[in-house]
Amino acid sequence: MNKFDAIRSFYDSEINEGIIKVIDHPMMKALMNFCFPGVDDEVWKEQLRKTHSIRDFQCNFIYHGVQQVLEKSSEGLTTSGFEKLEKNTAYLFVSNHRDIVLDTTLLNASLFEYGLDMTSSAIGDNLVKKSFLKTLSKLNRNFLVQRGLSPRELLVSSKLLSEYMAQLLLHENRSVWIAQREGRTKDGNDETNPGVLKMIAMGSDEPNIMDYFKKIKIVPVSISYEYDPTDALKMPQLLAEANNEVYIKEKNEDFKTLLSGIIGQKKRIHIHIGDVLDTEIDDIIKNVDTTNKQVQALAQTIDDSILVNYKLWTTNFIAYDIVNNSTRFTHLYTENEKLLFERRLELRIDHEHPVAKQGFLDMYANPVVNKLKYVDALTL
Structure with a gap:
């Protein structure tokens, strides 16, 4: 058993088998009918049966779904900064996080349109508890971030996750997307958690982790929605926090939020790709003395890029x-x-x-x- 089997996406050799398992699932029918309105079921089923790679699945199916989402629930997606990215180069995209699925899906659709490789993307395992959703996520090159663990389990899981990200970035030349902190931004304050960076650094093969951060080519990403399709759904948690209460999610809340993000009105959307953090990391190494402070300085540098490049709407x-x-x-x-x-x-x-x-x-x-x-x- 491969050490990453518990969290990794499918290998291309497993794609067709995964598709066949879910091809007759009602949720697959709903997804494909959304992606290809008016197309007979047997047409898309035949195409799915011929699919043998993640790229083919993403380009021929998911990409069409994204176009339907944009057409039905937005006034369009604009982008900036993608021209700075080089082909056949792996990047670690560290992004602000507003919507469970759309943030990374829209980024991948944009990368595809610019002729660039799409990312492997982190997703919380709490979002894919249903077997169909787990299979779909693995078909879409998602890897799992395990949630709700004890401190001891969290340490082991974080090490595994960081090693998998290193494997993708440095050995498979595959870009990776990860949110700047756990969970979506609820209050509009996009802030990088240094703990996320420390987790990433656990996979380092460098004596100095800042040299590792240079090697994996960190690129801050700013995504903004004119209307957050899940804005009202974020309020119960804010209410609980205001009352110093522990927020407990309702059953199927994550799935409801996921669907609301897809079909809810967004109006205009913008994604900006920041510069690769290179000289910025050199400056941190030069001017900041301890590793802990260096990580905090890197988190602030990511924030600076995300916030200054964030597209503001009416x-x-x-x-x-x-x-x-x-x-x-x-x-x-x-x-x-x-x-x-x-x-x-x-x-x-x-x-x-x-x-x-x-x-x-x-x-x-x-x-x-x-x-x-x-x-x-x-x-x-």
Whole structure:
């Protein structure tokens, strides 16, 4: 048994067998009918039976699903920075995280359009407990991050995960996507957890882990949605935290959130690819003395890139002005856009809970607050 079998995606040699196992599953039918509306079931089944690689599955099926998502629930995806990436080069994409599936799926669709290899992507095993979803994730080149472990189990799991990422990046020349911290951003503050970087470094073969971070080519990624399709679903957790309560997810909550992200209205979406962190790491090595402080400095450097390159939308400026009772950014949105945003707030939030309303507004306003730390004049 391969040491990575518990967490890895399928090998190409396993793809067809995996497809055959789920080809008649009702959820596969629903997925394919969404990807190929109006196409007879036997047509896509025949194509699936001929599929023998992850790339073929992603390009011929998942990519079409992404186009349907964009067409039905957005006003389009724009990108910037992809031209800096080199073909046949593996990168570690460290991204802010807003949506369970779309963040990485949209990145992969963009990489495909630029003629670049798609990533292997981390996903929490809590999201794929259903056997069909686990198979689908392995077909889509996801690898599992094991959740809910004891401290001892977490240490073992983190070591395995970091070694698998090193295997992909350095030996298979495969780019990897990972979120900057566990879980999606709930309050609009995109912040890298140094613990994620320490986990990644466990797979290092370098005496100095900063040299390892240079070797694996860290690229910060900023993704922003004009409307977060799961904004209201993030409120219960914020309410619990405000009341100093332990938040317990409802049954099937993750799956409901996953579906809401796919079909919920997003309006405009933007992905920016930052620069490979190279000279920045040299500066950290030169100017920061201890390993712990160096990791913290690297986390801040990733944050700097993600925040300064984060695309702000009208919704962000509207929320900022509402929160601060200001007219600072009224020149960047229309009265009608403001009314639409306020209508969304009214429909999606229980107004008996002021904390929920404030949390909803902060989720959209905080990206403006964060970007103002870097630049004085903000524009769309």
